[in-house]
Amino acid sequence: MSKFLIVGAGISGISAAEILARKGHYVEIIESTGAIGGKVNGYACKATDSCSRCGVCIANTSLAGAIRNSRIRTRTSATINKVINNHSLDVWIEQKNPQIDYSKCSFCDSCVNSCPVGCITKTTRGEFTQYIFDHEKCLLHKGKACSQCLENCPSGAVEINGAVSDMKISAAAALIAIGHENYDARNKVRLGYGRLENVFTGSDVEEILSHQDYLYRSGEDVAFIQCVGSRDPEAGRNFCSSVCCSYALRLARVLKYRNKDTKITIYYIDIQNFDKTFTAFRNELEGMGIDFVRGIPFSVERGRTGKLKVLVPDGGAVSSAEHDALVLSTGIAPARNSDRIADLFHLDSDESGFLSSPEKNIFVTGTCSKPLSILDSMTAAGEAVRFISGCGYGEAEIPEITPHETAFEVRDIPLRRDVLVIGAGPAGICTASALKLMGYPVTLIDKNNIKPEEDLAGVDFITGSELVSLDGSVGNFIADIKTPRGIMNFNFGVIVAATGTENNGNTVSKKGNIVSLDRLGEAVSARKRRREASAVAIVLDLEIDETRASTETALKTALEIQERERYQVFIFCKDMRVASPELERLYQSSRDSGVTIIKYSGRLSVEDDGSGVIIEFDDPYLNRRVVVQCIIAGISPGGIPQKADPALMKLLGITGDCYGQIQENNVHLFPAGTNRPGVFALGSCRGEHFGPQILLDAGAAARSIDELIAPGIIKVELSNVVVDQDKCILCLTCIRSCPSRAMIINSEKGCAQSIAEVCQKCGICVGECPAKAIVLPGYEDTKILESADDAGNY
Amino acid sequence: MPEITKTRKAVIFCCENSSLAVNAVKDTRLLEGFEQKVLPCSGKLEVGLILKCLEREHPFILVLACPLDNCKYLKGNMRARKRVDLANNICEEIGIGGGRVRMDYVSSLDAHKVERILKEVREQIQGGLI
Numbered sequence: 043m044s045k046f047l048i049v050g051a052g053i054s055g056i057s058a059a060e061i062l063a064r065k066g067h068y069v070e071i072i073e074s075t076g077a078i079g080g081k082v083n084g085y086a087c088k089a090t091d092s093c094s095r096c097g098v099c100i101a102n103t104s105l106a107g108a109i110r111n112s113r114i115r116t117r118t119s120a121t122i123n124k125v126i127n128n129h130s131l132d133v134w135i136e137q138k139n140p141q142i143d144y145s146k147c148s149f150c151d152s153c154v155n156s157c158p159v160g161c162i163t164k165t166t167r168g169e170f171t172q173y174i175f176d177h178e179k180c181l182l183h184k185g186k187a188c189s190q191c192l193e194n195c196p197s198g199a200v201e202i203n204g205a206v207s208d209m210k211i212s213a214a215a216a217l218i219a220i221g222h223e224n225y226d227a228r229n230k231v232r233l234g235y236g237r238l239e240n241v242f243t244g245s246d247v248e249e250i251l252s253h254q255d256y257l258y259r260s261g262e263d264v265a266f267i268q269c270v271g272s273r274d275p276e277a278g279r280n281f282c283s284s285v286c287c288s289y290a291l292r293l294a295r296v297l298k299y300r301n302k303d304t305k306i307t308i309y310y311i312d313i314q315n316f317d318k319t320f321t322a323f324r325n326e327l328e329g330m331g332i333d334f335v336r337g338i339p340f341s342v343e344r345g346r347t348g349k350l351k352v353l354v355p356d357g358g359a360v361s362s363a364e365h366d367a368l369v370l371s372t373g374i375a376p377a378r379n380s381d382r383i384a385d386l387f388h389l390d391s392d393e394s395g396f397l398s399s400p401e402k403n404i405f406v407t408g409t410c411s412k413p414l415s416i417l418d419s420m421t422a423a424g425e426a427v428r429f430i431s432g433c434g435y436g437e438a439e440i441p442e443i444t445p446h447e448t449a450f451e452v453r454d455i456p457l458r459r460d461v462l463v464i465g466a467g468p469a470g471i472c473t474a475s476a477l478k479l480m481g482y483p484v485t486l487i488d489k490n491n492i493k494p495e496e497d498l499a500g501v502d503f504i505t506g507s508e509l510v511s512l513d514g515s516v517g518n519f520i521a522d523i524k525t526p527r528g529i530m531n532f533n534f535g536v537i538v539a540a541t542g543t544e545n546n547g548n549t550v551s552k553k554g555n556i557v558s559l560d561r562l563g564e565a566v567s568a569r570k571r572r573r574e575a576s577a578v579a580i581v582l583d584l585e586i587d588e589t590r591a592s593t594e595t596a597l598k599t600a601l602e603i604q605e606r607e608r609y610q611v612f613i614f615c616k617d618m619r620v621a622s623p624e625l626e627r628l629y630q631s632s633r634d635s636g637v638t639i640i641k642y643s644g645r646l647s648v649e650d651d652g653s654g655v656i657i658e659f660d661d662p663y664l665n666r667r668v669v670v671q672c673i674i675a676g677i678s679p680g681g682i683p684q685k686a687d688p689a690l691m692k693l694l695g696i697t698g699d700c701y702g703q704i705q706e707n708n709v710h711l712f713p714a715g716t717n718r719p720g721v722f723a724l725g726s727c728r729g730e731h732f733g734p735q736i737l738l739d740a741g742a743a744a745r746s747i748d749e750l751i752a753p754g755i756i757k758v759e760l761s762n763v764v765v766d767q768d769k770c771i772l773c774l775t776c777i778r779s780c781p782s783r784a785m786i787i788n789s790e791k792g793c794a795q796s797i798a799e800v801c802q803k804c805g806i807c808v809g810e811c812p813a814k815a816i817v818l819p820g821y822e823d824t825k826i827l828e829s830a831d832d833a834g835n836y
Numbered sequence: 837m838p839e840i841t842k843t844r845k846a847v848i849f850c851c852e853n854s855s856l857a858v859n860a861v862k863d864t865r866l867l868e869g870f871e872q873k874v875l876p877c878s879g880k881l882e883v884g885l886i887l888k889c890l891e892r893e894h895p896f897i898l899v900l901a902c903p904l905d906n907c908k909y910l911k912g913n914m915r916a917r918k919r920v921d922l923a924n925n926i927c928e929e930i931g932i933g934g935g936r937v938r939m940d941y942v943s944s945l946d947a948h949k950v951e952r953i954l955k956e957v958r959e960q961i962q963g964g965l966i
Contacts, residue, residue, distance in 0.1 A: 089946070253947075255952070
């Protein structure tokens, strides 16, 4: 049994704690503020009728689950005074009482009702409920001996040990997840935050929209200003915060949806591609009538009409516009206590204030290490835990599964430990080797005869083979694999699909002087050297918005060609997608080396005229059509989103999204999962193309797989749907409608049947069954209809 | 079929996630006159169940489901939508008036949206539109 210390009870810290606790470790979380949850507490759900995939609801669900875990102890309003890290890590903290042990708490509100001065507030967001103490009001902190909350708590969850108590915590390792503070928009005096009324920051708007429908009146005219405190070398912050475009666009969509008369303008430098559905999302926004204006306003004043007058650079001139309200999309800045924590734990801090740890037993994760969204923070926390476990701090006691009270029979179903990984690309290889390190027998198959660069010793690697049939369910899959030696039969516990995508190519024909971007380097080398300088074009955003991955390829290629003699590279793009610190640096260095970036709007045409390429586009700065002649043009690999292999998806029984890519499961579940338990999807077949993110996902997937199969059994409560043999007409509706492929046909009984370990108990089959043959225990029609106050008067 | 009266409560069918938003409604007076029936997923809702409730003289049925693309069971909310439309069509056809069943997409954090919906439904029922 090891104990871990986590500093910061935000979503990163809490997710890491939850995983550690599930692995059987004890975790102490130290939080400096009075509330658990960090920044997520102030975020609004940004769904209209459809979800915008912001991840706030899933974060709240995760927080709720974690704080009730008996292995996790959260100490709020606590400060760290001293850290000694010699052979073991000892931390001295000071905490303000009362504290609540949420693993005992029954959320009955007795403490709130018993407090004589009303210093306890209950907050509920989704599943997540917590009590927050106001120490200013609390009698205990005024020197009085009040312990009403403790005395009245029926479950003994409140702890009081003096007003302030000191304690020493010894831990095997510490994880620093102190999060971030929003960039202080007051530093940008000319933008008017704190000076003019109705100028908000993004987080103000999140807070406001979580309890009302508009900012300050309905039918307002709102403008968003992007990149406040991001991508701003003058402020010492030359990086993209990567989250502001996503929250601003989502907030804009919500405002517009809630009131059609709201007029919305977004002032931007580059809109970042933040999600795999980004292109569709942005088109939807443009279709809703949201204005995108390139250029960041430099001055905001109260105009004569009483509205906010905004001055924006427009080509060489200045244009002005008036708005009712302004939203400044502030970036991610270091947390308030970042320097103090860095001193205490001897952390390194880079020029932007992001932390990293040189110590072996101290780890850093979350937004204090780099800008991350909610979902990315949760993935990164999982990866951090895998790293901690890999460092030998992982000796955990096998967590006992405490049986919760249930009226149903609980059965143990054995799981196989073998894992099948399909596809030997980076995602597949990374997952396979991570699982191999954890001691699982891994089989890696790939359609093509390829030789892996990495050392795959211990992994059963079969090239030139593919899956031909699949039967069984999670823990016990039976697979037929076609190998060069014939069809072989295998048993697996878990299957990972990392097959990549078929390259469809885009509709612009690639011939003559127009080549695909990945072949541009070779094509330039193959040409005869000329005396005069030659222009080389890289054309991006031609059919669909580029991702971070394709932008990275483009920038690397550009830099490489530019550094050769007598070449000038032009990159034509709509927006530069540089939403990560590494990409921002790459972008900077390619500009420094002389690559010219040209942003176009509308359609761009690329024509081969025999001797070279003619590129024609509308220049938004010059406001006219521009023609550029180059010797050769590389166009982005294009055709993205490419489809995953549909035959394989059908075989695996998993569903695709609107692009035909394997659906990353709806945000309630972990990111690598699919709709079928036991089948995972990774990499570009799931829509993720960016290398670092793929590796992060692969690590997180390996961890989830480990968590699933490590105990060797699954405990299954037999409360799955029951099919009435006499009513079932074998119409297969349930098999088609089941989201998790839990229904099979029992040929002996001649009726449908659900597999207990797969059934998610959603009742969709019950709703669909035309013969009403299926019943979900606990949700029979009679039970739903009966109600205690059925006869109550309206 | 008995005549629809206003003697019974309106029914809220909600999935496990949207029920959290209903539970988080601050002004509990808004929930008076409504009874909440929680289903695991809105996709479990059947047309028969809606009609049964109307037959039992519940004046109004409100169905709350997760936003599209956010259903834990992939497409449960889309299935519910179809059934609600079908139920309304049936009501229209049998002459008790469509528009007795309303469906909204609500996430677990959208308590303020639920409050607004409850106010609208209350006005609709009390204003004699039903």
